[in-house]
Amino acid sequence: MKLEELRFGTELLKRGFASMQKGGVIMDVVNAEQAKIAEEAGAVAVMSLERVPSDIRKMGGVARMADPQKVIEIIDAVSIPVMGKVRIGHFVEAQVLETLGVDMIDESEVLTPADEQYHIDKKLFKVPFVCGARDLGEALRRINEGAAMIRTKGEAGTGNVVEAVRHMRNIMGEIRMLKGMDKQEMTDYARDIEAPAELVIECAERGRLPVVNFSAGGIATPSDAAMMMQLGADGVFVGSGIFKSTNPELMAKAIVEAVNHFNEPEVIARVSRGLGDAMPGLDIHTLRDDEVLQTRGR
Amino acid sequence: MDVKVGVLALQGNVSEHIDAFVLALDRIGCGHSSSVVTVRHPADLEGCHALALPGGESTTISRLIDKNHLYEPIRNFSGGIFATCAGMVLIATHVDDARINTLNLIDMTVDRNAFGRQRESFEADISLSDIDGGPFHAIFIRAPVATHAGAGVTVLSRLDQGIVAVEQGKHMALSFHPELGGDTRLHERFLKIIGV
Numbered sequence: 001m002k003l004e005e006l007r008f009g010t011e012l013l014k015r016g017f018a019s020m021q022k023g024g025v026i027m028d029v030v031n032a033e034q035a036k037i038a039e040e041a042g043a044v045a046v047m048s049l050e051r052v053p054s055d056i057r058k059m060g061g062v063a064r065m066a067d068p069q070k071v072i073e074i075i076d077a078v079s080i081p082v083m084g085k086v087r088i089g090h091f092v093e094a095q096v097l098e099t100l101g102v103d104m105i106d107e108s109e110v111l112t113p114a115d116e117q118y119h120i121d122k123k124l125f126k127v128p129f130v131c132g133a134r135d136l137g138e139a140l141r142r143i144n145e146g147a148a149m150i151r152t153k154g155e156a157g158t159g160n161v162v163e164a165v166r167h168m169r170n171i172m173g174e175i176r177m178l179k180g181m182d183k184q185e186m187t188d189y190a191r192d193i194e195a196p197a198e199l200v201i202e203c204a205e206r207g208r209l210p211v212v213n214f215s216a217g218g219i220a221t222p223s224d225a226a227m228m229m230q231l232g233a234d235g236v237f238v239g240s241g242i243f244k245s246t247n248p249e250l251m252a253k254a255i256v257e258a259v260n261h262f263n264e265p266e267v268i269a270r271v272s273r274g275l276g277d278a279m280p281g282l283d284i285h286t287l288r289d290d291e292v293l294q295t296r297g298r
Numbered sequence: 299m300d301v302k303v304g305v306l307a308l309q310g311n312v313s314e315h316i317d318a319f320v321l322a323l324d325r326i327g328c329g330h331s332s333s334v335v336t337v338r339h340p341a342d343l344e345g346c347h348a349l350a351l352p353g354g355e356s357t358t359i360s361r362l363i364d365k366n367h368l369y370e371p372i373r374n375f376s377g378g379i380f381a382t383c384a385g386m387v388l389i390a391t392h393v394d395d396a397r398i399n400t401l402n403l404i405d406m407t408v409d410r411n412a413f414g415r416q417r418e419s420f421e422a423d424i425s426l427s428d429i430d431g432g433p434f435h436a437i438f439i440r441a442p443v444a445t446h447a448g449a450g451v452t453v454l455s456r457l458d459q460g461i462v463a464v465e466q467g468k469h470m471a472l473s474f475h476p477e478l479g480g481d482t483r484l485h486e487r488f489l490k491i492i493g494v
Contacts, residue, residue: 006420013419016439016478020353023309044355080355103416126417
């Protein structure tokens with residue numbers, strides 16, 4: 001087969017990659033050792049970053065893409081896909097991660113935004129992107145820019161699932177509402193939520209987003225993860241929830257099993273026993289406006 | 299014959315496989331007398347004539363097969379198995395990764411991620427021996443290849459990197475994703491092999 005007959009980086013390959021992650025748990029890791037623990041526990045992929053979100057909260061300052069040396073060490077340590085976070089709008093960080101061989105890029109509000117006007121033009125890349133969203137309009141704007149996967153934002157680094165629930169209910173509820181509309185009403189609704197009408201209509205026809213939708217931002221226990229699956233998530237991202245718990249190996253395995261058996265409370269009960277402490281949580285209402293991550297990018 | 303197809307639904311591209319089998323059964327005129335179901339527990343395999351092992355993460359799926367007590371039931375499954383991508387890794391006799399508990403159902407040695415990382419994933423028109431209708435548009439996503447196939451294995455397609463489509467008895471294994479392209483010729487061929 002000649003190289004010129006192959007097509008790389010197509011929409012189908014990007015969305016197909018995201019689809020292979022379904023029913024899986026993607027875990028935040030900051031080094032090779034954590035990546036191995038995640039893989040051993042049954043993670044479908046790992047997300048490489050400099051610090052987990054709860055540490056980003058504590059440190060303050062500007063949060064950026066991870067050191068490429070760390071990313072390479074993580075890539076070398078595991079055989080599952082490795083993802084990496086870049087700042088919203090920072091297309092050069094994205095170019096760097098693509099060059100390193102990262103399998104998917106997360107344009108993430110957890111890092112400090114680099115551009116308050118524009119997100120990355122994701123169609124220019126061969127590697128697929130995942131982006132955060134709080135509602136249908138935001139999700140469809142990201143998909144329109146080329147995102148191959150959406151994750152509801154939640155509120156990262158809090159260990160509090162309330163915002164993840166809110167955002168998943170927003171998106172699923174809006175899609176359910178579309179089903180009762182005719183084309184004219186959908187076009188009008190698309191204008192209201194600042195999303196392309198053809199994507200709104202596609203959601204109505206399929207009864208779901210055109211790409212895979214994971215849950216993120218505050219998942220700290222097996223029950224949290226299973227609840228997000230029951231609310232309609234295709235899979236979950238767990239950030240600080242694993243490596244800020246008292247027993248990361250056990251917690252990671254338990255969350256993988258809970259996602260796999262999200263409709264079987266007896267399994268969730270069994271895997272939740274004796275896990276030690278989950279990560280310390282934060283009440284969302286105690287956060288100052290400038291500490292809220294989910295409002296970055298819209 | 300009432301046909302029942304199971305799709306292993308532990309992790310990965312499950313709904314696409316269900317849709318593709320529903321479409322293929324429709325196209326061969328068995329739409330009304332067939333069902334496609336998810337398989338998560340050993341009891342779900344009862345009455346199935348075929349089982350699809352979908353794409354996903356082979357290390358994750360292998361662990362979940364063990365956890366859900368499905369290893370022996372799948373190994374002893376009397377129907378045909380349709381294995382794609384991660385499924386091809388699982389169904390082999392040998393894999394370049396000791397952590398995967400292979401099902402030993404197709405006599406071949408498989409290399410995981412043989413083409414590289416996601417940026418090296420590709421679409422291409424490949425030729426398949428013994429399949430009518432011209433080249434097959436194949437979607438390779440972090441795909442494996444077989445580097446060696448035993449004497450009892452029929453090789454349907456081979457690229458420079460290795461073997462990408464095989465059959466042995468009632469089983470078929472593909473390193474690409476026919477469930478993503480809308481072309482159901484391989485599904486239809488598989489259904490014919492198992493006697494539909």
